[in-house]
Each structure stands twice: as structure tokens, then as C-alpha cells.
Amino acid sequence: MDDAVRELTMTDIPAVTEDRLSKFDFQAHNAEVRAMWAAFHAGTPYRTPVILGLATRYFLNHPDANPLGLDQRRYSQDPDAMYEAQLRFQRWSRFNVLQDWELGLPETWQIHVDLQNYYDAAWFGCPIEYREGEVPDTTPAYVEQPERVMEQGIPDPFGGVLGRGLEFYEHFCARAERDSFLDRPVSIHPPWFGIGTDGVMTCACNLFGPVFVCTAMADEPDRLRSLLNFITDALIAKMRAYRARFQIAIPQDGFWMADDSIALISTRMFREFILPCLRRIYDAFATPTGRGIHLCGNAQRHFVILRDELGISAFDTGFPIDFARLRRELGPEVTIQGGPHIELLRTGTPEQVVEETRRILQSGILEGGRFILREGNNLAPGTPLENTEAMYRAAREYGLKPEVRS
Numbered sequence: 359m360d361d362a363v364r365e366l367t368m369t370d371i372p373a374v375t376e377d378r379l380s381k382f383d384f385q386a387h388n389a390e391v392r393a394m395w396a397a398f399h400a401g402t403p404y405r406t407p408v409i410l411g412l413a414t415r416y417f418l419n420h421p422d423a424n425p426l427g428l429d430q431r432r433y434s435q436d437p438d439a440m441y442e443a444q445l446r447f448q449r450w451s452r453f454n455v456l457q458d459w460e461l462g463l464p465e466t467w468q469i470h471v472d473l474q475n476y477y478d479a480a481w482f483g484c485p486i487e488y489r490e491g492e493v494p495d496t497t498p499a500y501v502e503q504p505e506r507v508m509e510q511g512i513p514d515p516f517g518g519v520l521g522r523g524l525e526f527y528e529h530f531c532a533r534a535e536r537d538s539f540l541d542r543p544v545s546i547h548p549p550w551f552g553i554g555t556d557g558v559m560t561c562a563c564n565l566f567g568p569v570f571v572c573t574a575m576a577d578e579p580d581r582l583r584s585l586l587n588f589i590t591d592a593l594i595a596k597m598r599a600y601r602a603r604f605q606i607a608i609p610q611d612g613f614w615m616a617d618d619s620i621a622l623i624s625t626r627m628f629r630e631f632i633l634p635c636l637r638r639i640y641d642a643f644a645t646p647t648g649r650g651i652h653l654c655g656n657a658q659r660h661f662v663i664l665r666d667e668l669g670i671s672a673f674d675t676g677f678p679i680d681f682a683r684l685r686r687e688l689g690p691e692v693t694i695q696g697g698p699h700i701e702l703l704r705t706g707t708p709e710q711v712v713e714e715t716r717r718i719l720q721s722g723i724l725e726g727g728r729f730i731l732r733e734g735n736n737l738a739p740g741t742p743l744e745n746t747e748a749m750y751r752a753a754r755e756y757g758l759k760p761e762v763r764s
Contacts, residue, residue: 690726
């Protein structure tokens, strides 16, 4: 890491006039947000919360958050670059992005080793690629001979790319012991890449290509089941190993996972091939309390099955979503996260964002109050903060109000 980057990222950077929220009353905001979330989690929601999915792609492509132009390759391969960039990103977002999280300086900064969404596929042996202007991705390594993935058995949970991630983690911890940022200590979260997964079908599509996975469901069902069972065995073994190493409870309340690729298949195919694999993971790691799933894309047709078969009680949605129908189908006790299309937020006007937010909030989605408003899903680079603030204001106007507290 060159001295210029280190000096810029680790020097005390006060909240100055260039910060969008430099004159914001953080203390009042944070107190109100804590009370709001406490009521929401207690089952007595009285205001619609608003959050934003701020991923690495957003920050690296934002000139104010990333003024030196750090790229994805260096961010992913240099532990000091990742460590310092995450601190900069957090500081910038806490003073510029209005949402229902703690804003302003925290008591402790918390960061994590960020292998983004390539960790499972890379662990199985897929090569990582860095494409200009894009997040790191992998190329399927087993398109021609899918069974090759099973030749060496389950990969070492602490080897390959995950081993590199652990080296980053240890480097982070060593730095956190001697570093502070803006006079606050730094804490390192246990490795997400080890304790979780982005899903069984998603992993299979990354390993073999989606064409093979989808056609094999129809043409070679037994062959595909064997591959999916191997993937599931491996993911469970990995997650058990990391949870044991980092003393994370098995099972745990509030277990979440994802499997975005199920948007590619019918409910019949989902029930037959993927649901049994997901059931094994939830049964291994989740208590009945607070089971959740993140699903981008057009996956709404699977939600009732996930609720009824796996006991999922919280859904983080992408698009397209029919919010009125979804609330009718899932009922008032299920938590749903979602909101305006990310392209509307990126390219629309604040007035258009307010109107779409109003439409969603008045669709019936607020029945029971268990709705969290957010972009649908993962804030796109270049999204004007005027638009996210318009969504926030609209939630205050058209969402649940404090006076409807039960």
C-alpha cells in the first residue's frame, strides 16, 4: 500500500461541509432509530424502516467515497487496501447516506474480509476474473465434465481462496490491535465467506454453467441430484468448520442465506431439486426462529413454498415484485424487504421516486407493519443521493406513522 493511500485513508477525517449530513443531528437520529428498531423487532412496528444495500461496487464507483480510484483487483488482493478502504467507505456513508442505521462516528468500527460473491465458486476451483468496471466474478470450471468437481472430495474449508481469506482476517486482526480510526477502535467480524453461503443452485450454476443445470433437471435428473448433494455436503462441512472455529452457535436464531439462481426455474423443478438441499442447510444451522432468505430476481413464485416448507419468516426481495399480491400470499406476520427498482432510483427524478415509493407503501404491503423499505436490490453505482433521500422522505410520509403504534 503506497504512503499516499495510507495517509489519506488513515488520517483523521472530520465531518466537514462537503459531507452531505455535516449539519445533521446524529444523536437525535440514532436515538430515534434505536427505538424504532426495538419496536419493530418486538413485533410492534410503528414506523416503516428504510435501509440501503451499499456494497463494494457502489463505493468503489463513487468518486467521493473512492477519490483515489482504488479498483476491484487491488481491493480484492491487497489486505491493507481492503482494510483501509472499508474504513473510508464506512466513514463516508455515515456522513452522507441517510437511512435508518446509526449515523455519525461509531463507538467501534466493524469491518470484515470481503470476498464478495465469488467465494463459494472459487473455493470449488473456479478461476476468479476481474473485468473492467465490474465486480470480481468466476468462470465455470466444470462445464465439460461436471463430475470432476467431486474427484478430490470436499475441498479443505481452510484452503484455496478461503485460506487466503483467513490470512486477510488474521492480518486485519493484527492491524486492529494496533490501529484506530478517527480515535475509534476497529473490530473484525468473523468471516462471512466461511459461516454462510450464497446458495446451492447459485453455486451449481457458477460451477457448471446455468445451461447444464437447467437442462439436466429435465434430461439427467439423477446425475444432477448427485452433483447438488455433493455441493450441499461441501457447503455444510465448510460452514460447520468455520462456525466451530469462530464459536458461532449451531443452530442459531436469525439464520439467513441466499440462492438467487432459483429465479431460473419453475416451482416444480424447485421442489424436486433445490428445496431438499436448502432444507438440509436450514435444518443444520437454523432454529425455527427468524429464518430468512435473500432472493434477487423474479422468484416470487417460490416464496409461499419457502414459508410453508422451510419456515422462512423474512424475505429480502429484488425485482420484479408484486407487493400487494405478496402480502396477501405471505400474510401479515412475515417480514418483507423491498422497494423501488434500482434503475428508477439511479435514473429517475426525486418526484418519480416519491411516487413509486408511495405506490408500494399504499399497495397493502404494510398490513401487519412488517415491511422494510429498501432499493430492490443493492444500490447501483451512480445513484443520486437526492433519490435515496426522496425514498426516505416518502417512507416518513406514506409509511406507518408513530400515531398508529398499537
